[in-house]
Amino acid sequence: MTVPTNMQKDPAALVTALEAAEARLRSIMQTVPDAMIIIDERGRIESLSTTAERLFGYSMDEVAGKNIKLLMPTPHREQHDNYLKRYLTTGERRIIGIGRVVVGQRKDGTTFPMHLTIGELRSANKHYFTGFIRDLTDQQVTESRLKELQSEVTHMSRFTALGEMASTLAHEINQPLTAIANYLKGCQRLLERIDGEPALVLHDAVSKAADQALRAGDIIRRLREFVARGEGERRVESLPKLIEDASTLALIGVKENGIAVSFRLDPAAALVLADRIQIQQVLVNLIRNAMETMIESGSRRELEIGTVANADETVEVRVSDTGAGLAPEVAAHLFQPFVTTKRKGMGLGLSICRTIVEAHGGRIWVDSRPSGGTIFRFTLRTAPIDEEPARAG
Amino acid sequence: MARTAGTVLIVDDDAAVRSSLKFALEVEGLSVRLYDGPTALLADRDLPLCGCLVVDYRMPGLDGLQLVDTLRARNVTLPVILIAGRANKQLRRVAAKSGISYVLEKPLSDGALMESIRSALASYG
Numbered sequence: 001m002t003v004p005t006n007m008q009k010d011p012a013a014l015v016t017a018l019e020a021a022e023a024r025l026r027s028i029m030q031t032v033p034d035a036m037i038i039i040d041e042r043g044r045i046e047s048l049s050t051t052a053e054r055l056f057g058y059s060m061d062e063v064a065g066k067n068i069k070l071l072m073p074t075p076h077r078e079q080h081d082n083y084l085k086r087y088l089t090t091g092e093r094r095i096i097g098i099g100r101v102v103v104g105q106r107k108d109g110t111t112f113p114m115h116l117t118i119g120e121l122r123s124a125n126k127h128y129f130t131g132f133i134r135d136l137t138d139q140q141v142t143e144s145r146l147k148e149l150q151s152e153v154t155h156m157s158r159f160t161a162l163g164e165m166a167s168t169l170a171h172e173i174n175q176p177l178t179a180i181a182n183y184l185k186g187c188q189r190l191l192e193r194i195d196g197e198p199a200l201v202l203h204d205a206v207s208k209a210a211d212q213a214l215r216a217g218d219i220i221r222r223l224r225e226f227v228a229r230g231e232g233e234r235r236v237e238s239l240p241k242l243i244e245d246a247s248t249l250a251l252i253g254v255k256e257n258g259i260a261v262s263f264r265l266d267p268a269a270a271l272v273l274a275d276r277i278q279i280q281q282v283l284v285n286l287i288r289n290a291m292e293t294m295i296e297s298g299s300r301r302e303l304e305i306g307t308v309a310n311a312d313e314t315v316e317v318r319v320s321d322t323g324a325g326l327a328p329e330v331a332a333h334l335f336q337p338f339v340t341t342k343r344k345g346m347g348l349g350l351s352i353c354r355t356i357v358e359a360h361g362g363r364i365w366v367d368s369r370p371s372g373g374t375i376f377r378f379t380l381r382t383a384p385i386d387e388e389p390a391r392a393g
Numbered sequence: 394m395a396r397t398a399g400t401v402l403i404v405d406d407d408a409a410v411r412s413s414l415k416f417a418l419e420v421e422g423l424s425v426r427l428y429d430g431p432t433a434l435l436a437d438r439d440l441p442l443c444g445c446l447v448v449d450y451r452m453p454g455l456d457g458l459q460l461v462d463t464l465r466a467r468n469v470t471l472p473v474i475l476i477a478g479r480a481n482k483q484l485r486r487v488a489a490k491s492g493i494s495y496v497l498e499k500p501l502s503d504g505a506l507m508e509s510i511r512s513a514l515a516s517y518g
Contacts, residue, residue, distance in 0.1 A: 171451065171478045175407045178500040182413035186420040217500035221479075332454040361483035 035133035038121075039068045043084050046128065055135055057107035068131075073105045075240070075263035088127070096120055096129075101136065101248055110255045112136070113248065167355065170220045177217050184210040234360070236383040237279075239272045239307060239315060240265050246283035247305065250291075259294055259301040268309035269316075271383040274360060279380070282353045282364075286319040286376045289349065293323030293374075300372075313382050314362065320375035331366050353378070399514040400444035402471070404428045404460065406452045414447065414506075421507060431455040431463075440469060445513040447506070450477035450484070461491045472513040476501070 025047070029036065035052035039045055045068055048060045056071055063070060069080040076083075087096070099117040106112065113136040121128040184206050191203040243265065254261055272279075287305070294301040300322045308316045326334065335354040350364075357364040357378045364378035401423050405411045408429070415425045426441075428434040431454055446464075450457035457475050464471075474495040475488050488496050495509040 167478075174478055174499045175410055179407075179409035179413035181500045182410070182417040186413075186417035189417075189420045214500060221498075336453065358483070359481075361487070 035135065037068065037071075037131045037133070039129050039131070041084065041088060041127040041129075043068045043081055052133065055106075055133065056104065071104055073103055073111050073261075075244075075265050076102070077105075079240075102244075103248060103251075104133070111251075113252070166223055168351075170223055173220055174217065177213050177220070181210055181213045181217070184213065234273050234275050236271050237274050237276050239269050239317070239380070242272070242274065242276060242279055243283060243305060243307070243317070246280040247287065249280075250284040250287035254291065254303070257291065257295050257301065259291060259303050261303045261305070264304060264306035266307045266309050266315075269307040269382075272315060272380040273383045274380055275356075278356045279360070282356050282378065283317070283319070285349045285353050290319050290321035290323065290374075290376075294321050297324035309382070310379070314379045315382055316377055316379050318375050318377045320369055320373060322369070322371075322373040325368055325372055326366065326374050331368075334366060335364065398443060399517055400424045400426055400441045401447060401510060402426050402428065402434065402440070402444060403447045404431065404434050404452070404457075405447075405449040405476075406430050407449070410449070418507075418510070423510065431460040434460065435463065440471070443514075443517045444471055445510060446471050446473045447510070448473055448475050450475055458487060458491055458493075461493055465492060472516060474506070474509045474513060476506075 029047055029049040032049050033051060034049065035055045036049035037045060037052050038047045044065050045063050048056075048058070048063060053059055058071075067081070069077045072080060083094070086092070087094070095116065096118045097120075099115060101113060102116050103111050104114045115134040115136055117132045119130040119132070121130060187206045188203060188210065191199050191206060243263070247261075247263075251261060283305075287303070290303050294303070302322045304318075304320045306318050306320075308318075310316055335350050354364050357380075361381050362379040364376070367375045367377065369375055401418055403411055403414050403418075403425060405414070406429060411427050411429065415427055418425050428437070430452055446461075448457040448460060452460075455463065457477070461473050461475070473491075473493045474497060475493050476497050476499060477484060478499050480496045480498045485496050494513055497505055497509060
């Protein structure tokens, strides 16, 4: 706020000007149709627009001076102070001026998707941040935003399902081809030990048959290479951000179904080498599966998403549920195509997950939770620290 | 025909692939044992000291790599030839870490398997 110079010497005029400025701000905050929150550089809430009060269920008096992390669910609640600190030290913008879909938490503990844009304000020696929030709970807005988010993932799913079928077909055809080639090879060796003209002719024919089996194998190999996901798409990505983006999409409806979600992210599991969309697809798949089994089975509904950095340049990502768990005979075949425990569904989801994870040089497997339920785990390769993460979109 | 020292242990869940390998290898004078999966192999308490393993990568239950890791944990040091539908760089890297000597692609091109088996068995002198 600029104070005219002639007022600086007159305390009374100064006070009046400040009061007027404050009144103006108050009136803006009361009438602005958007939810708007101003915080200081330590994350403390300075003011809240009336719409924001309504949206989060807190009154200005309740939250004034409190940390903004109150309005967000884990893992951001624990991390937000660090986000601020990181920005203030590095100046690296992850959300400021960019805007993102994130999850807000109301006073009653329920969460909702929201679009957040952050502006920055420096005055004299103070530093403020202004958040503009668009509630995406509203059907139309949510749907269009979700469609945006979902479209790339579903497009990818269809493509991968196609690739998965081709690769299953390739595997199935390769088995008999391998057997044919082996039998013919044995025959050739036996024929070499038999004298006479017919044996020579037979040897020639058998060797030509063997060539044809190998030719069929080559065609299969080319088909597989054609559908194989390219390794060129892999970039250095921030694992927490990947998980956050995938969760935003996958966790829709989590509160309505009484599922408690928690995150345990290892700070050391930061950068991975991955195709963002593909790994999001794996995460969305695992999270939706976990939610579905808990909705079907259970009284206890706890979903946990966690990461651990391993010593061998890999990270482990796990999604655990408190659902009915898996019978061992089902678990053994779970990652094969066309195996499913669902009434509806093709049984391609987990097999696609496996294809993607293995193409990333990782492994995917399932464990039983000691206290009931299952834990899906997969590994990814970490990126060298000196590489920059891919820019946020 | 002189028998080459050592037994070839074949682990593959596909019956046709299994018996065709047995046929082709026995014609070459090798002695062969067949297992229809990791469980069958792990249940065999009388594994030969001299020989080599030919393991299919993609099997239900434990995959070829997990099977080899389990064997290594039991101090079974037999050389391993892994047969995979597709053997990309990643798989070869991970296989090397598990002490797998050879990774071959299906269908097996002429002579590649025999060569690998012979050089695996040659390590026994």
